[in-house]
Amino acid sequence: MSVHIPDTNLPRIIVIGGGFGGIEFCKRLDTNRYQLVLIDRYNFHTFQPLLYQVATAGLEPSSIAGPLRKLFENKKNFYFRMGEVTRIHPEKDCIRTSLGEIRYNHLVIASGTKTSFFGHDENFKEVFPLKNLPHSLNLRNSVLRNLEEALLVDDSKERQKLMNIVIVGAGPTGVEMAGALSELRKHVLPKDYPELDFSQMQIYLIEGMSRVLSSMSEKSSEDALKALKKMGIIVLLNRLVVKHDGEQAALNDGTVLPCRTLVWAAGVTGSMIEGLQNVSIGKGNRFLVNEFNQVQGAQNIFAIGDIAQMISAENPNGHPQLASVAMQQGVLLAENLNRLSDKKNMQPFQYLDKGTMATIGRNKAVVDLPGKIHLKGFIAWLAWMLLHLILLIGFRNRVIVMINWIWNYITYDRSIRLILKAMK
Amino acid sequence: MSVHIPDTNLPRIIVIGGGFGGIEFCKRLDTNRYQLVLIDRYNFHTFQPLLYQVATAGLEPSSIAGPLRKLFENKKNFYFRMGEVTRIHPEKDCIRTSLGEIRYNHLVIASGTKTSFFGHDENFKEVFPLKNLPHSLNLRNSVLRNLEEALLVDDSKERQKLMNIVIVGAGPTGVEMAGALSELRKHVLPKDYPELDFSQMQIYLIEGMSRVLSSMSEKSSEDALKALKKMGIIVLLNRLVVKHDGEQAALNDGTVLPCRTLVWAAGVTGSMIEGLQNVSIGKGNRFLVNEFNQVQGAQNIFAIGDIAQMISAENPNGHPQLASVAMQQGVLLAENLNRLSDKKNMQPFQYLDKGTMATIGRNKAVVDLPGKIHLKGFIAWLAWMLLHLILLIGFRNRVIVMINWIWNYITYDRSIRLILKAMK
Secondary structure, eight states: OOOOOOOOOOOOOEOOOOOOHHHHHHSSTTTTOOOOEESSSSSEEEOGHHHHHHHHTTSSSGGEEHHHHHHHTTOOOOEEEEEEEEEEEEGGGEEEEETEEESSEEEOOOEEEEOOOOTOOGGBBBBBEOSSHHHHHHHHHHHHHHHHTTTSSSSSHHHHHHHHHEEEEHHHHHHHHHHHHHHIIIIHHHHHHSSSSSOOOOOEEEEEESSSSHHHHHHHHHHHHHHHHHHOOEEEOSOEEEESSEEEEEESSSOOOOOOOEEEEEEEEEEOOOOOGGBBBBBGGGGEEEETTTTTTTEEEEEEEEEEEOOOOOOOOOSOHHHEEEEEEHHHHHHHHHHHTTTTOOOOOOOOOOOOEEEEEETTEEEETTTTEEEEEHHHHHHHHHHHHHHHSHHHHHHHHHHHHHHHHHHOOOOOOOSSSSOO | OOOOOOOOSEEEEEEEOSHHHHHHHHHSSSTTTTTEEEESSEEEEOOGGGGGHHTTTTGGGGGEEEHHHHTTTTOOOOOEEEEEEEEEEEGGGGEEEEEEEOOEEEEEOOOOEEEOOOGGGGGGGOOOOSHHHHHHHHHHHHHHHHHHHTTOOHHHHHHHHHHHHHHHEEEEHHHHHHHHHHHHHIHHHHHHHHSSSGGOOOOEEEOSSSSSSTSSOOOOOHHHHHHHHHHEEEESSSSEEEEEOEEEETTSOOEEOOOOOOOOOOOOOOOOOTTTTTGGOOOOOOEETTTOOOOOOOOSSEEEEGGEEOOOSSOOTTTTOOOOOOHHHHHHHHHHHHHHHTTOOOOOOOOOOEEEEEETTTTTTEEEEEETEEEEHHHHHHHHHHHHHHSSSSSSHHHHHHHHHHHHHHHHHOOOOOOSOOOO
């Protein structure tokens, strides 16, 4: 077995990861000048901002995924390989993968982040992260199965455990997840489970910082908190979940919350690939890069997006780990490498902040735009939907997601509540 | 743990299985007269005739599934339980399930069929049946993963093994599967995998009888065979697959076909539930029933659909195992039980044959209507699509499937080619 990528006289660029950064890079790279190899564990790009809607039965997996081969179908000198990268050998310009070794002329690391339990994996045994499609399908299956089981238990405490959901982390993912679950609880589940009393179902949102959406403006945090409370979500700030044993979640202030399902929307850490010197690695397992996204101490290795840490006076901890940063870095790096092949100079990266947003539920969202402009309510919600439709990959996905959203809006329904694991 | 179904003074009817027969029965039963309990291993009804389109990346699982709770959301005295029935105790009018015991006044067995390897399970270790949604997702994952792997192997025989697909059984499922795979091979895969030579990919359709679609007219068999051959499918008649070891399929005439993927669209056997006397069980593990679908030797136990065998002069082996038989039996049995509660007599079952159909591909189908009317080509294909849209459960599913079909027709694409298991 070998990777079977033909050797040509074009320099070869390997991209690790088909996330937002990786695919923007691949789109813009001029493959008349380079041979381009993209490696990912999955054969599709995942539109992560909508994973929570798959988990809450509002959208299908395929609606938020774009098959990578399809995406680059017409790109010449492009090779996709589905596999895992296990090590970088910078001394011989090659990477080791589950498919064999591949040499490169330039390497672009766009491997993103993975879930981190802050070094205490052993305390979190049955937890649902929300980083990829299988995660969101597992969560959907589990929430629905627990309700089926709740019908069968005799003890009301047991029942509560099965119905409750604790979400850790009140960033955009946590807030959106909490909002979507609250709408399920209000509009869908009581019809599906008339035998259950949904006033017994608690949705907890736990945040270590002093406000929800702490990366957004104070105004957005306030509006979001108000909306969440109005939807009956119990928001606990300044608190950490220190343990979950599959039956209850323990907080650092001694509180114990009975729950089977714990959704982890909190810490992430860089999806590190071994082999580079330790000096290249910064806080949170991110590769330290210069303004051209070149990894410290390596001439022909670049890192973009969440895995990259570009420290500057304005960004002493690097840029925020957002899709927009990754996309902008992907675009610029491709252009820089195109330039490089013309012996032109590379341009330094400058992040253009176009704003941040989060949706809480039906007609409820918050948007921060540059210049301290703050939107909320229906208009913010419309803006959120429009932007997400535009950013989705593929015309078909946009159409299908839009139809689903309109359908869900009119009917108050979430149609995709299938439990795809059989119950014994 | 217990099933928690309230005891009322209404007689209780338990239905085992939410397939075509089971749901028609539940729809028509008057739940002012009866308490109705539906048990299924899954929380959704599966529209089995379109499973092959999920397996070939044309449709999403949710498009052909209808959540059972949603379906009977407004039905009073209706209880759904997700679980497996393990035994019938006719002597005490109760069934044993994975959720506990439940007593009944009337029992309706609508458990359908499962895959059968004609008593030689040990010879078929890595085989893909097509009876439920997880099956079709497994098949989709496997076909696509094998192509990813085919890129990596050095040996051309190994590569062929990964690309070839053998389909066992040329009934409607086998024929439709072969046709859909052939269209994938022609229109989609060469674009996705420009590095592979798809003239090397063989699709075999193996049938034990002397013609394809043997349950349809001779004319339909001929037309279908012609179309299949034109699409480059290798049809082998009068032959049986006797073994598949994950590397090759062995036929009874000594032929050996290299293939990783073997799709099993051949034999089925009744999904038997233990506990009834042996005299109640006929050929193919079906419950022998009288013209009222009453199981032989049991007063208050009924069987409908594929699991029932109603032997008569016209049907010495019982009715064909078709959705339309199951639906008609479900409707009549519900009406009969409604009648029974008014002390009226039950009506005997009379199958009304409305015709049979199978689609082979784009603009290609065959339809047999009563009165020996035979349609083929574009008009048959339109009829097939229309009927399947009508029979699909839920308005949303009809809309989404129609959009997908139009999309696939115009673009020649199959969009849902996600491999949802990561590759190491």
